[in-house]
Amino acid sequence: MIFHSLDFVGFLLVVVATYWMLPRRAQNALLLVGSYVFYGWVHPWFCLLIATSTLVDYSCGLGMERWPARKRLLLIVSLCSNLGLLGFFKYWGFFVENAASVLAAVGLPSFGNSLDVFLPVGISFYTFQTLSYTIDVYRGRLHARRDLLDFAVFVSFFPQLVAGPIERAVNFLPQVERPRSMDAERVRSALLLILWGFFKKLCVADHVALVANRVFTLEDPGFWLLWVGVLAFCVQIYADFSAYTDIARGTARLMGFELMQNFQHPYASRTPQEFWRRWHISLSSWFRDYVFIPLGGSRCAPSREMFNLAVTFLLSGLWHGASWNFVLWGAYHGTLLVLYRLGGQVFPRAASLRALVVPRWLLFFALTNLGWLIFRETSTTQLFRYLGTMPWDGTLDQALAAVFLAVQVLLWSLPLIVDTSLHAAGARWSRWSTRPGLVVLHNLAGVLMLLGILTLHAEDSVDFIYFQF
Amino acid sequence: MTGATSEVPVPPRAALASLVAACLLGVALLPLVVEQEPVARGVRFDPAPRDALVAGQPQYVFIGNSMLYSRLDRELLEEHLGAPVAFLTGGGAMSAQSYLRFKNLVAASGIRPRQVVITFRDDYLTRPSMRVDGPYAEPLQALATDDEPVLHEILGDAAPAGTASEPLGWLPTRTVRDAVDAGMTAAADRAASWLRPDLDPDARRQRVNDAFGIQHVRDDVDVEATTLDSAAGVPVFADVVERSFLPALLDVAAEHELPLTLVRVQRRRRLAQEDDSALAAYVAELAGWVEARDVTFIDLSGHPAITEDFYGEGDHIAVERRADYTRLFLQLHPGLFGPTPARPVAP
Numbered sequence: 001m002i003f004h005s006l007d008f009v010g011f012l013l014v015v016v017a018t019y020w021m022l023p024r025r026a027q028n029a030l031l032l033v034g035s036y037v038f039y040g041w042v043h044p045w046f047c048l049l050i051a052t053s054t055l056v057d058y059s060c061g062l063g064m065e066r067w068p069a070r071k072r073l074l075l076i077v078s079l080c081s082n083l084g085l086l087g088f089f090k091y092w093g094f095f096v097e098n099a100a101s102v103l104a105a106v107g108l109p110s111f112g113n114s115l116d117v118f119l120p121v122g123i124s125f126y127t128f129q130t131l132s133y134t135i136d137v138y139r140g141r142l143h144a145r146r147d148l149l150d151f152a153v154f155v156s157f158f159p160q161l162v163a164g165p166i167e168r169a170v171n172f173l174p175q176v177e178r179p180r181s182m183d184a185e186r187v188r189s190a191l192l193l194i195l196w197g198f199f200k201k202l203c204v205a206d207h208v209a210l211v212a213n214r215v216f217t218l219e220d221p222g223f224w225l226l227w228v229g230v231l232a233f234c235v236q237i238y239a240d241f242s243a244y245t246d247i248a249r250g251t252a253r254l255m256g257f258e259l260m261q262n263f264q265h266p267y268a269s270r271t272p273q274e275f276w277r278r279w280h281i282s283l284s285s286w287f288r289d290y291v292f293i294p295l296g297g298s299r300c301a302p303s304r305e306m307f308n309l310a311v312t313f314l315l316s317g318l319w320h321g322a323s324w325n326f327v328l329w330g331a332y333h334g335t336l337l338v339l340y341r342l343g344g345q346v347f348p349r350a351a352s353l354r355a356l357v358v359p360r361w362l363l364f365f366a367l368t369n370l371g372w373l374i375f376r377e378t379s380t381t382q383l384f385r386y387l388g389t390m391p392w393d394g395t396l397d398q399a400l401a402a403v404f405l406a407v408q409v410l411l412w413s414l415p416l417i418v419d420t421s422l423h424a425a426g427a428r429w430s431r432w433s434t435r436p437g438l439v440v441l442h443n444l445a446g447v448l449m450l451l452g453i454l455t456l457h458a459e460d461s462v463d464f465i466y467f468q469f
Numbered sequence: 470m471t472g473a474t475s476e477v478p479v480p481p482r483a484a485l486a487s488l489v490a491a492c493l494l495g496v497a498l499l500p501l502v503v504e505q506e507p508v509a510r511g512v513r514f515d516p517a518p519r520d521a522l523v524a525g526q527p528q529y530v531f532i533g534n535s536m537l538y539s540r541l542d543r544e545l546l547e548e549h550l551g552a553p554v555a556f557l558t559g560g561g562a563m564s565a566q567s568y569l570r571f572k573n574l575v576a577a578s579g580i581r582p583r584q585v586v587i588t589f590r591d592d593y594l595t596r597p598s599m600r601v602d603g604p605y606a607e608p609l610q611a612l613a614t615d616d617e618p619v620l621h622e623i624l625g626d627a628a629p630a631g632t633a634s635e636p637l638g639w640l641p642t643r644t645v646r647d648a649v650d651a652g653m654t655a656a657a658d659r660a661a662s663w664l665r666p667d668l669d670p671d672a673r674r675q676r677v678n679d680a681f682g683i684q685h686v687r688d689d690v691d692v693e694a695t696t697l698d699s700a701a702g703v704p705v706f707a708d709v710v711e712r713s714f715l716p717a718l719l720d721v722a723a724e725h726e727l728p729l730t731l732v733r734v735q736r737r738r739r740l741a742q743e744d745d746s747a748l749a750a751y752v753a754e755l756a757g758w759v760e761a762r763d764v765t766f767i768d769l770s771g772h773p774a775i776t777e778d779f780y781g782e783g784d785h786i787a788v789e790r791r792a793d794y795t796r797l798f799l800q801l802h803p804g805l806f807g808p809t810p811a812r813p814v815a816p
Contacts, residue, residue, distance in 0.1 A: 042707050093746060184481035188488050218680075219687040225680065382687065400661050400673060401680040407657040434478040443488045447495035454496065455645040 001041040003247050004201060011038065016254050024179045028153045031255070035158035039122070046120045049085060054148075054155045056081045057130045061137045061144035061151075071138055078134040086127045089119050094322030122162035124319060128286055130155050133169035135290055142169055150176045159251040163244045165262040165282035172257075180256025185434065190253035192446050197246030199415070199449040205239035206458030207412045208232040211405050216376060219385075222394015224402035226386055228409065230373045235413045237372065238267065241280070267368070268424045270360040271351075272336040275368065287316050310334045320375070325383060329374045336367060496640070503641040511629060512610040514573070518557060522578040528552035529806065530580075532570050533588035534562040536734050539785035540588075542795045549799055550806050552583070559608050563593055563600040565624065568714035568721075569612035576725040584805060585722070586730045590784065591770075592703050592751050594731070595713035597623045619717045703747040706754035719762050730765040730805060735775050736784045767802060774801070 040047040060078040064071045136142040215229025245262040266279035295308040317330015377383040610629040621628045722729040756766040781787030
């Protein structure tokens, strides 16, 4: 089921209305049934996968407490089963294709890919979520849960099941286990969050997507048109993904849950470090806690730290998809982090110079866009063709199209630009409050968003980008 | 506005109630403030092709676009089959038109053909919004009656105006959208005029469109499917089928007991080539789905008998090879066309 469908609106109304009439345990039962209906709406067999992950990790968690001597073995079982499922569904085709190419290159007989493996939506998200549980139980940060119902709700909670935020067991399980409450202020903030999410998806992301998709169908768009297309994608991916998160957080809040923030105005960043503290926070913090720090983190020799960063970002890139451009994207961001860190050591005062605030933001925004080009273009041949395009490449008509479309992209992005600018300027009225003036402003924004959604939604809405990961 | 820190906070319930009330009021007032553009019906439903079917009582009906009439010779088919054959085609017609031709012409005519064949390429049957606007809007309107709920459910705002009561039709959606589009286009053109002041706005827009001409499209991108929403590639069949015309098409076939065959024609670039994995998975699912509903599915893609020399421009079959192709098609599917023509049934 997708958020921007009438099916979901009906489903949500029924679930939320029923939910608040029930005691906590029955609420959890309803959430579990609702989550499985939501997940299996198009492909009921998806439910088998999530049930398998749930049962394996529930059993491993209990086993770790019952047989401490076998903790390590049980962690390996959990890792292998979860990453095995993920590896098979997400990376099998990629592995076979590349293995066949390598064999062919060294003159050995190749083999065909007889399996067309179909990627179940959301598997990367809930696999990482449930892994956080077994790893935390293994580390002793969390005690194993005995209540299978509560645990199953933690794994399958429908608002964030398909595209996150990737919740941590430490944060989310206690919310599942205790009674939830609701008050008018939470409902209001939830409704505004949901409206903001739908607005970003339907009135920003889906409109700028038209520009990005058009440009990326061109073999040789010329320099300026290419970068307008990349800019459109830059806006699209943020509006699209953060929209999903906002709808997920708002929906969860309507049922008394508080999900973690996944985005904090990432395009206001001036360094890669800052960017990764603001972009897809639930994933980057997952990799920090479960990959980077266990590898040694930054409390080690500089060369080892660079290695740790490289591994973390390569894996983070690969998490996004079985394609070399994602690996390259991860490597690119890892390299940026290393270069900025080295730059900080060479020019320690640069970060505090006010005169450099805007140039540093502009530089990093340009570098972020270069990253999005790598991320968006899945054909490496075409990617290198694009990367080789120079400012003087392209026709006057292409430059004309670039100007024309750039204005449209900027106009559709205005709500995001205003939102980020207000946040960056620390505007008081961008904060949550029940002061009369702010209530009026927020309500006005809510009405405008609703009217925008009803009248300006793109005619051809597309799926959320992160569904494919 | 935010000055005094001693401001009394709004009680939460009042704040929530004011938000809900403001939203309801906003939605209710919008149609009063902004005038709804009158819905123009445009071209009306043309019953002539339906009447021609009734008069001709064809035993075989073929529905499609240039992929059909460039491939099959209707007269030759009649000669071989010994029965009247009707072609219901439109240049560039896609699934929306095929659905309407099947429902409003074939089914509505009451004829009892032995076989109705619909041709298509790759995943086009589940790309409902492909070619429904621009030059394709009028042919679509000519096929649509005044009551097309399925068309509106699937195409939404892209459905031809006046062919059904639109959901949220009381909101001035078209007026607002047209105004925003016009404003954005004017702003974009003003900026573009800085680069090409020598051109008038129409010429500048034409230049912008030319930059995206088919000749500039990448080889690995499906030119025909280069609608703005199609860059994501071949979808998963199950994800898109319910949002396409396919279920409605099969419902019409079942309701009117019309034998239906879906034929996927071969594209030039897929000659003797296996589909990539996404397309192969899609076609396998499509075939299974339609066959489970008693509809015949034929996949001509990758057929070794159809070679490069058959082709003319693009995916079209060359005029001089059309007869050969027609004979080959009949040879390949002898079971599709029964040995004896059925008796015509009066409408």
